[in-house]
Every structure is written in structure tokens, then in C-alpha cells.
Amino acid sequence: MVLTASTMLPLGTQAPDFHLPEVVSGKTISLASFADKKVLLVMFICRHCPFVKHIQDEITRLSEDYRTSDLAIAAISSNDAEKYPDDAPDSLKALAIEKGWQFPLCYDETQAIAKAYTAACTPDFFVFDAERKLVYRGQLDDSRPSNGKPVTGADLRAAIDAALVGQPVTIEQKPSIGCNIKWKAGNEPSYFG
Numbered sequence: 001m002v003l004t005a006s007t008m009l010p011l012g013t014q015a016p017d018f019h020l021p022e023v024v025s026g027k028t029i030s031l032a033s034f035a036d037k038k039v040l041l042v043m044f045i046c047r048h049c050p051f052v053k054h055i056q057d058e059i060t061r062l063s064e065d066y067r068t069s070d071l072a073i074a075a076i077s078s079n080d081a082e083k084y085p086d087d088a089p090d091s092l093k094a095l096a097i098e099k100g101w102q103f104p105l106c107y108d109e110t111q112a113i114a115k116a117y118t119a120a121c122t123p124d125f126f127v128f129d130a131e132r133k134l135v136y137r138g139q140l141d142d143s144r145p146s147n148g149k150p151v152t153g154a155d156l157r158a159a160i161d162a163a164l165v166g167q168p169v170t171i172e173q174k175p176s177i178g179c180n181i182k183w184k185a186g187n188e189p190s191y192f193g
Contacts, residue, residue, distance in 0.1 A: 037072035078114035
């Protein structure tokens with residue numbers, strides 16, 4: 001396991017569009033799928049990573065807590081499923097069903113979308129405002145699998161809450177820490193170590 005931090009994409013960056021298959025329904029999901037929502041959270045997650053496993057229940061709570069709000073959530077898995085079969089679409093589908101996730105979980109087979117977002121680790125979080133400009137990128141909270149701190153989602157929730165009411169999100173943002181995205185051989189992006 002290699003500890004990797006978010007790249008901290010510049011604030012104000014326009015959300016890169018994507019057209020990806022959703023693992024449960026098979027439907028194609030894109031930015032336009034969320035046009036009716038004021039704020040968009042894009043999460044790069046996977047199934048096998050211990051950092052994602054550590055926060056899965058908080059992801060579920062967060063999605064439930066904001067279900068009736070103006071927040072849209074999209075999760076994307078970009079790991080090489082050939083080398084990491086737990087992150088293959090069928091396994092991701094089982095995870096989404098098991099956790100009761102009502103947000104789309106998409107599979108980025110080519111890894112092009114992870115590169116477009118400069119995603120580097122799982123988990124990696126990006127919050128975009130109504131104009132789909134980046135207002136937050138970084139960690140869920142200060143909890144890690146071995147540090148004993150509770151999983152609260154405090155940092156991400158504060159960013160979402162501010163964005164939902166049109167208030168500025170603090171520019172003091174801590175990078176997410178997790179496992180590196182499992183790039184296919186020869187597909188590693190230039191921003192990745």
C-alpha cells in the first residue's frame with residue numbers, strides 16, 4: 001500500500017465532463033445527469049482500498065443526510081480491474097447494493113476521467129458549485145484507518161454546507177490521503193509520482 005495525497009487541483013477549475021457507465025443500472029452518467037442540482041460532489045473511490053473501507057459507512061451517512069438537499073453525488077472507480085478484481089464493475093455493483101447507495105457509482109475503464117480530474121488516490125473528493133467550478137478538493141476528515149480519530153466527514157460536510165448556501169468555502173483545505181489509484185501499466189499520468 002502506497003500512501004498518496006490528493007493533487008489539490010486548483011480551485012475554480014471547471015468540472016471535467018464524463019460519460020461513464022453506472023455499475024448498478026448500466027446507464028451512462030455525465031455532468032448533465034446532475035443539471036438539476038446546485039452542488040456536485042465527485043468522489044473517486046474503489047472497493048479494496050483500506051482507506052475507502054474505513055469511510056464507507058460515512059459515505060452512506062453523508063448521502064442519506066443530503067438526499068433531499070440540492071447536492072448531487074457521483075462516485076467513480078478508476079482502478080485497473082484486471083489486477084484488482086475487487087474493483088471490477090460487478091464487485092462495485094455488489095458494494096453499492098450492499099451499502100444501499102442511491103448515488104451513481106461509475107466505472108472509468110480507460111482511466112481518462114481520473115486523469116481529467118487529476119485524481120491520485122482513493123478516496124479523493126471534489127466539490128463543484130452551481131457553475132460547476134471547483135470549490136473544494138481534499139479530505140473527508142482527519143480520520144485514517146490507524147489514527148483512532150472518529151470518522152465524521154467534517155471537512156467535506158463543511159464544504160458542502162457552504163456551497164449549498166452560496167457561501168465561500170474555506171481555502172484552507174487538507175489533501176485526502178489514501179491508496180494510489182491503480183493505474184494500468186504504461187497509463188500513469190504525469191502528475192503521479
